[in-house]
Amino acid sequence: MPILRLENLCKRYASNDVIHSINLEMRDREFTVLVGPSGCGKSTTLRMIAGLESVSDGEIYIDDRPVSSLEPKARDLAMVFQDYALYPHMNVAKNMSFALKLQKRPKKEIDQKVNEVAEMLGLTNFLHRKPAELSGGQRQRVAMGRALTRDAATFLFDEPLSNLDAKLRGQMRAELALMSQRVQKNMVYVTHDQVEAMTLADRIVVMQDGHIRQQGTPEELFKKPNSKFVAGFIGSPPMNFLEGTLEHRGDMTCVVGQGYILSLLPEQAQRVNAANQKDIILGIRPSDLSYAPDAKDGDALELTVLISEYIGAQSILLASCGDQKISVEMKSDNPIELQKNMKFQAVKQGIHLFDRKTEVAL
Amino acid sequence: MSTQAKRLTPYLFMAPAAVVLVVALLYPIAYMIYASFLDWNPSQRIGEATFVGLRNYSNLWSDANFRESLSVTLKFAALVVSIEMILGVGLAMLLDRKIRGMTVLRTIFILPMMIAPIVVGLIWRYMYHPTVGIFNRTLNNLGFESVPWLSDSFWSLTSVIIADVWQWTPFIFILSLAALQSLPSSAIEASRIDGATGWQQIIYIKLPLMMPVLIVTLLLRLIDAFKVLEVILVMTNGGPGLSTEILSLRIARTASEFRELGVAAAMSNYLLILLMLLTAIMFTYNRLAEARNARLRQAAEEG
Ligand SMILES: Nc1ncnc2c1ncn2[C@@H]1O[C@H](COP(=O)(O)OP(=O)(O)OP(=O)(O)O)[C@@H](O)[C@H]1O
Ligand SMILES: [Mg+2]
Numbered sequence: 001m002p003i004l005r006l007e008n009l010c011k012r013y014a015s016n017d018v019i020h021s022i023n024l025e026m027r028d029r030e031f032t033v034l035v036g037p038s039g040c041g042k043s044t045t046l047r048m049i050a051g052l053e054s055v056s057d058g059e060i061y062i063d064d065r066p067v068s069s070l071e072p073k074a075r076d077l078a079m080v081f082q083d084y085a086l087y088p089h090m091n092v093a094k095n096m097s098f099a100l101k102l103q104k105r106p107k108k109e110i111d112q113k114v115n116e117v118a119e120m121l122g123l124t125n126f127l128h129r130k131p132a133e134l135s136g137g138q139r140q141r142v143a144m145g146r147a148l149t150r151d152a153a154t155f156l157f158d159e160p161l162s163n164l165d166a167k168l169r170g171q172m173r174a175e176l177a178l179m180s181q182r183v184q185k186n187m188v189y190v191t192h193d194q195v196e197a198m199t200l201a202d203r204i205v206v207m208q209d210g211h212i213r214q215q216g217t218p219e220e221l222f223k224k225p226n227s228k229f230v231a232g233f234i235g236s237p238p239m240n241f242l243e244g245t246l247e248h249r250g251d252m253t254c255v256v257g258q259g260y261i262l263s264l265l266p267e268q269a270q271r272v273n274a275a276n277q278k279d280i281i282l283g284i285r286p287s288d289l290s291y292a293p294d295a296k297d298g299d300a301l302e303l304t305v306l307i308s309e310y311i312g313a314q315s316i317l318l319a320s321c322g323d324q325k326i327s328v329e330m331k332s333d334n335p336i337e338l339q340k341n342m343k344f345q346a347v348k349q350g351i352h353l354f355d356r357k358t359e360v361a362l
Numbered sequence: 363m364s365t366q367a368k369r370l371t372p373y374l375f376m377a378p379a380a381v382v383l384v385v386a387l388l389y390p391i392a393y394m395i396y397a398s399f400l401d402w403n404p405s406q407r408i409g410e411a412t413f414v415g416l417r418n419y420s421n422l423w424s425d426a427n428f429r430e431s432l433s434v435t436l437k438f439a440a441l442v443v444s445i446e447m448i449l450g451v452g453l454a455m456l457l458d459r460k461i462r463g464m465t466v467l468r469t470i471f472i473l474p475m476m477i478a479p480i481v482v483g484l485i486w487r488y489m490y491h492p493t494v495g496i497f498n499r500t501l502n503n504l505g506f507e508s509v510p511w512l513s514d515s516f517w518s519l520t521s522v523i524i525a526d527v528w529q530w531t532p533f534i535f536i537l538s539l540a541a542l543q544s545l546p547s548s549a550i551e552a553s554r555i556d557g558a559t560g561w562q563q564i565i566y567i568k569l570p571l572m573m574p575v576l577i578v579t580l581l582l583r584l585i586d587a588f589k590v591l592e593v594i595l596v597m598t599n600g601g602p603g604l605s606t607e608i609l610s611l612r613i614a615r616t617a618s619e620f621r622e623l624g625v626a627a628a629m630s631n632y633l634l635i636l637l638m639l640l641t642a643i644m645f646t647y648n649r650l651a652e653a654r655n656a657r658l659r660q661a662a663e664e665g
Contacts, residue, residue: 051554052555072557073554077555079555081548085548086549087553087567088546088549089570091659098553098556098558098566099556102556102557102558127662128658128662
């Protein structure tokens with residue numbers, strides 16, 4: 001089984017650098033997800049791995065074999081394209097079996113494989129249809145099926161679920177998770193949907209402007225983001241950021257900002273004091289705030305709730321803290337009154353601190 | 363407005379077009395069909411010509427010269443169109459890439475198409491000239507014998523075919539290139555991932571996707587090849603013997619030299635029938651293939 005490695009990978013178009021020297025190692029049978037905002041270079045990276053885009057600098061290794069000058073054919077990978085890329089003149093069965101046919105596999109084996117995959121994806125009834133006669137979701141599944149009939153060592157997915165409706169997307173996401181458990185291959189998956197990233201990934205790679213900002217397990221990224229960008233990108237609803245300064249009150253280190261004072265845990269205080277930085281940004285996730293009318297000063301924020309968005313068991317509150325906006329996620333059965341000052345307790349372990357200038361985590 | 367008037371309105375708007383169609387298109391054809399039943403000399407008015415029924419048509423079948431001319435035409439059309447299709451599509455495949463200077467190259471490629479056929483005929487006649495033509499001079503300089511380009515019956519047909527290929531390959535080239543560049547690039551990328559070599563991409567993806575354009579191109583060229591006149595007229599005037607006397611040339615000569623308008627009209631009608639048959643066959647074939655696919659699919663989904 002190949003292990004995929006990118007070494008100082010660069011991509012330049014004419015004058016502008018799109019990918020700046022990426023280093024990445026994907027372990028055997030790992031589900032790697034590349035996330036990042038639109039235009040950050042996810043597709044470009046994936047297409048370089050696939051061999052559809054030339055490499056400007058650096059090298060791609062599959063199993064320690066440099067492949068950047070090889071044709072896609074020689075890299076043994078299957079890919080699902082963002083826009084399906086089905087063969088319009090072939091029916092579903094032929095679309096799915098094209099690669100096997102080129103490999104001159106026996107017809108019986110091909111039929112068996114196609115039927116098996118069609119069964120799994122619920123496409124059995126559509127095998128004789130052309131892509132134009134299918135719905136978007138069905139096409140998506142055919143694109144997936146075309147990759148799955150291959151015995152490729154590495155699977156590449158470029159936003160395969162982006163064109164589906166919410167329900168079908170959830171369904172396909174679960175299918176994908178199941179399938180990746182079953183087939184046990186290397187998977188590289190591109191998305192800009194962080195929920196997809198969190199649910200599917202063994203490892204998430206967060207990209208921005210052609211750089212890798214951070215990589216790690218979903219949990220690592222959620223709990224220990226190394227920068228304000230990653231912190232804001234991972235997690236839904238996104239993390240709140242408040243400007244503040246560090247002050248010492250007695251033997252406590254506190255973050256003081258417009259309309260709030262929060263004391264830090266000793267180990268947090270130690271870390272930020274070591275960084276010797278006064279101006280900081282405080283980050284706290286909406287789920288790390290809870291309604292607590294009796295909370296002590298230093299543990300709580302005093303917020304004015306502006307809007308309450310009811311989404312079932314949970315509600316998302318939009319509140320103001322001084323003149324900054326902040327959101328809170330909490331159980332819907334809390335007694336919330338709009339336009340009133342209320343106290344919300346912060347979970348201390350959930351406090352993230354960032355350097356205000358460099359936006360690096362402290 | 364009354365309902366009847368409403369129903370008539372569309373016809374009212376269509377009427378001018380219909381009139382133009384009848385006058386400009388159907389009248390000449392009807393005239394030609396009528397003329398083909400006559401024994402008609404150009405010095406007579408059409409009313410004075412004797413009606414001979416289908417005699418012109420039946421006489422043509424026993425006319426060895428006509429049959430020879432028909433076979434030359436079929437040979438010529440089949441050869442030029444196949445050679446041009448292969449060369450044109452092949453060139454398009456080769457030149458469908460992003461290299462600097464490609465635009466200039468493409469423009470040069472389509473130049474021959476823009477030259478008037480008479481001029482093309484003259485150019486080639488001089489190039490084929492037995493003593494001062496560029497081909498024989500070059501051959502002689504290289505130490506080879508002269509080739510009787512236009513004076514031998516085998517070579518003259520070949521020469522005429524070469525000239526036609528030179529002039530019309532660009533037509534197929536630009537149409538194929540346009541078709542090729544409008545293909546979905548992601549399908550081609552997908553085939554590369556699926557492991558298709560360059561040839562396999564052409565055979566399994568590019569050509570099938572270009573097929574609708576290619577069929578129309580083929581048809582246009584075929585129709586044109588059956589009617590080619592000026593270039594051959596200037597180059598060989600049908601000779602030597604009847605070796606390059608294609609039907610349109612024979613029709614022109616029948617009308618002007620032999621002064622048999624009725625026979626010429628009958629020949630034109632044969633040509634027309636032939637072309638209509640070809641077109642019909644091509645479209646029916648397409649229709650049949652589609653129907654067959656639909657039937658297969660339905661059977662599969664029901665079963
Ligand atoms: N052919 C090209 N020439 C110049 N720049 C390009 C070209 N293709 C892509 N780019 C640039 O490269 C950058 C990365 O593009 P890429 O398609 O990898 O983004 P992405 O992360 O996949 O975004 P999205 O989530 O919107 O699909 C973009 O800023 C884009 O403008
Ligand atoms: Mg993309």
